[in-house]
Amino acid sequence: MRLRLTEEEAAFREEMRAFFTTEIPQHVRDTVATGHHVGKDDYVETMRVMNAAGLAVPNWPVEWGGRDWTPLQRHIWHEEMQLACVPPPLAFNANMVGPVIANFGSQEQKERFLPPTANLDIWWAQGFSEPNAGSDLASLTTRAVRDGDDWIVNGQKTWTTLGQHADWIFCLARTDPEAERKQQGISFLLFPMDSPGVTLRPIELIDGSFEVNEVFFDDVRVPGDLLVGEVNQGWSYAKFLLGNERVGVAPVGATKRALARLKEIAQESGALDDELTAARFVELENELLALELTALRVVAHSSDGKPHPASSVLKLKGTELQQAVSELAVDLAGPLSLASGSDTVPEWAALSAPTYLNLRKASIYGGSNEIQRQIIAGTILGL
Amino acid sequence: MDFTLDEEQEALRDAVRGLLKGYDPAVDAERRRHVTGEDPGFDEGLWGRLAEMGVLGLPFAEADGGMDAGPVEVAVVCEEIGRVLAPEPYVASVVLAGGLVAALGSDEQRAELLGGLASGERLLAYAEGEVAEPVVQGARADTIVWNVGGEVLVGPRPDGVTAYRTHDGGRAARLELDRGAVTPLGAGGDAxxxxxxxxxxxxxxxxxxxxxxxxxxxxxxxxxxxxxxxxxxxxxxxxxxxxxxxxxxxxxxxxxxxxxxxxxxxxxxxxxxxxxxxxxxxxxxxxxxxxxxxxxxxxxxxxxxxxxxxxxxxxxxxxxxxxxxxxxxxxxxxxxxxxxxxxxxxxxxxx
CATH class of the missing domain: 1.20.140.10 (Butyryl-CoA Dehydrogenase, subunit A, domain 3)
Structure with a gap:
């Protein structure tokens, strides 16, 4: 057993810290630090700076811009990024479709899509969830029917996050409705969002934000060479993708930073002199520490690249703590939290309730926390 | 950064686990009830076998009769004890009372007290305050290590102390300090x-x-x-x-x-x-x-x-x-x- 980082690991951490705190545009980091939504241009600018430095897609194969890092190095990269208030590389590109294409796509697809995906020249949207296929994703009904070499897609997707910015969509569609099991007969398709027959409708969320969309497909024609991997094998690619999604979904560094900022605010206002308030900070810091150490244990023991079953613990607890910190912010703001439309109360107080409401999503997306409990009970505890 | 045990630590874990196996309440539910039903509330035979294995002297210097091991090895032993709910007072006697002797005691005190503790011949207890309660194994311990406001003293168990059973099956007692019967641990003074x-x-x-x-x-x-x-x-x-x-x-x-x-x-x-x-x-x-x-x-x-x-x-x-x-x-x-x-x-x- 050993706690300390090796000299090489410590040097790596310094390198990451220096990069994220000096190379990423300050205005982007300020946007994140103050709890505002990050706009498209900021995402694109940040990911391009990171890509130019070879730091946008370290999880990809080396020949496509990945880095042959240890799981611990990847963890350090991710944590330092969050602590420095840097928006992470767009998940749909870096964690989702990129690795799927790199692992299962044709050589032509790799050459065509991977470089612009890493550089965010293409902004991808995720076409998975449907109105009747949420946690039970495999019951999806969007259809793709052969027409010569092409596929004709009909159906509807929903909860398409930041789809309003998207150039392309990766999409699960049913290609064999007669298959024995619903997990069979699904394929993984790529097509441009401006294809004829694609309609996007924004969904307003409870905090007034527009993050997610409905996407409708009406006889959308998709060339056959835009099907990834094999026909009817899409579910296995989707499972691969969702496993990756869960790993990055415990936002330890970002939650630590949010809590640190609240602590500073509470200290300045005198709220921290109240023992009950101080105790809430202590308990949250402690739980976050336990979570971070659990994440370190998981990365240290997942050498084969497959997600450790305990990654469900990270998603479950990580989102609970993220939400708990947002609750603390609302409570610290007190009655000022009602003044969400005001520009005279402190900005953090005005943003506290919308942020709290917005973060209710965290226990729903990325495999709802009930699905995570199901995984823990089933695959770990054998129940 | 590495959270795994090395081979020696795994061997220690396996040895302790093997020794404690017969005491596992899941294997023999009555055994623990029987042991905790009678004073001193733990199995002195098992305590002796832990001594033979070197477990009771684990964290102490070799010169004091110990094994010179560190917190990780102690952790391995404690986890196995907890796993089978062994009522042996390892943390109280070895880690806490013994730890104070190791940290503060003179050469002679360490040799005598830790040597006896490691060999299983002498049980130590830790008491806090001039009137201390509950002192874990305070009625069975041969030697009491007292912490009186940061001043650490050592002496024999006072006479006439009776044990009571604690809700978890252990034993504890109320002890009163007799200043005439104790000596400072090491140089004395505030510790x-x-x-x-x-x-x-x-x-x-x-x-x-x-x-x-x-x-x-x-x-x-x-x-x-x-x-x-x-x-x-x-x-x-x-x-x-x-x-x-x-x-x-x-x-x-x-x-x-x-x-x-x-x-x-x-x-x-x-x-x-x-x-x-x-x-x-x-x-x-x-x-x-x-x-x-x-x-x-x-x-x-x-x-x-x-x-x-x-x-x-x-x-x-x-x-x-x-x-x-x-x-x-x-x-x-x-x-x-x-x-x-x-x-x-x-x-x-x-x-």
Missing amino acids: TDVVALVKAQAQIAACHEALGAMDTALRMTTAYLTTRKQFGVTLNRFQALTFRAADLYTALELTRSIVTWATLVAAESDDPVAVRHAAARAKLQTARAGRLIGQEAIQLHGGIGMTAEYAVGHYASRLTALNHWLGDAREQVALLSAGLTDHTVLDPLDA
């Missing part, structure tokens, strides 16, 4: 900082005992859920129950992470304040998880969990005892609150 550091090491060891107990309580509970039938199906068919088990697993794994980390801080850090804070963090998390797992293990078993002849309730009792011994959650929160503004964010790799 507040040393006491705090040794107590922190004992807190971490107690957390490992709790980890072992929580692990078993959860295993027993999941095994029960897959075998007990109601409404014609096993209980694991009810999602309301399996989800609660998933939450227990989450609590246990987070606690395991922070307790293991605190052990490594104790093993590697030169800063006593860092060790005390790490111990407080481990103790706080263990208190929260121990209470949850103890309560839920009984609830998910139903009525059988309430009975003395079934082990799971005793796990809840022991976890409750460990929570309130050596500083409860409230005490840890108070300590950590005072240091809340010393850092912006916590950095576990730089403790």
Whole structure:
């Protein structure tokens, strides 16, 4: 057993810290630090700076811009990024479709899509969830029917996050409705969002934000060479993708930073002199520490690249703590939290309730926390 | 950064596990009830075999009759003790009372007291205050290590002390200090900082005992859920129950992470304040998880969990005892609150 980082690991951490705190545009980091939504241009600018430095897609194969890092190095990269208030590389590109294409796509697809995906020249949207296929994703009904070499897609997707910015969509569609099991007969398709027959409708969320969309497909024609991997094998690619999604979904560094900022605010206002308030900070810091150490244990023991079953613990607890910190912010703001439309109360107080409401999503997306409990009970505890 | 045991540590774990196997209440539920039913509340034969194995001298210098091992090895032993709910007073006698002798005692005191402790011939107890209660094994111990306001004294067990049974099956007593019967440990004088550091090491060891107990309580509970039938199906068919088990697993794994980390801080850090804070963090998390797992293990078993002849309730009792011994959650929160503004964010790799 050993706690300390090796000299090489410590040097790596310094390198990451220096990069994220000096190379990423300050205005982007300020946007994140103050709890505002990050706009498209900021995402694109940040990911391009990171890509130019070879730091946008370290999880990809080396020949496509990945880095042959240890799981611990990847963890350090991710944590330092969050602590420095840097928006992470767009998940749909870096964690989702990129690795799927790199692992299962044709050589032509790799050459065509991977470089612009890493550089965010293409902004991808995720076409998975449907109105009747949420946690039970495999019951999806969007259809793709052969027409010569092409596929004709009909159906509807929903909860398409930041789809309003998207150039392309990766999409699960049913290609064999007669298959024995619903997990069979699904394929993984790529097509441009401006294809004829694609309609996007924004969904307003409870905090007034527009993050997610409905996407409708009406006889959308998709060339056959835009099907990834094999026909009817899409579910296995989707499972691969969702496993990756869960790993990055415990936002330890970002939650630590949010809590640190609240602590500073509470200290300045005198709220921290109240023992009950101080105790809430202590308990949250402690739980976050336990979570971070659990994440370190998981990365240290997942050498084969497959997600450790305990990654469900990270998603479950990580989102609970993220939400708990947002609750603390609302409570610290007190009655000022009602003044969400005001520009005279402190900005953090005005943003506290919308942020709290917005973060209710965290226990729903990325495999709802009930699905995570199901995984823990089933695959770990054998129940 | 590496959270795995090396080969020697694994061998130690396997040896202790092997020795304690016959005492596992899951293997022989009556044995523990019988042992804890009679004074001194633990098996002196087993204590002797732990001595033969070198376990009782584990953290002490070889020159004092010990094995020169560190916090990780102590942790390994404590976790195995907790796993089978062994009532032997390892943390109280070896880690805490023995730890104070090792840290403060003169050459002669260390040779005599630690030599006797390691060989199993002399039991030590730790007493806090001039009137100390509850002193774990205070009526059986041969030697009492007193902490009176940071001044550490040592002397024989006072006469006429009787033991009472604690709710977890252990033994404790009320002791009154007789100034004429004790001598300073080492040079004497104020040793507040040393006491705090040794107590922190004992807190971490107690957390490992709790980890072992929580692990078993959860295993027993999941095994029960897959075998007990109601409404014609096993209980694991009810999602309301399996989800609660998933939450227990989450609590246990987070606690395991922070307790293991605190052990490594104790093993590697030169800063006593860092060790005390790490111990407080481990103790706080263990208190929260121990209470949850103890309560839920009984609830998910139903009525059988309430009975003395079934082990799971005793796990809840022991976890409750460990929570309130050596500083409860409230005490840890108070300590950590005072240091809340010393850092912006916590950095576990730089403790």
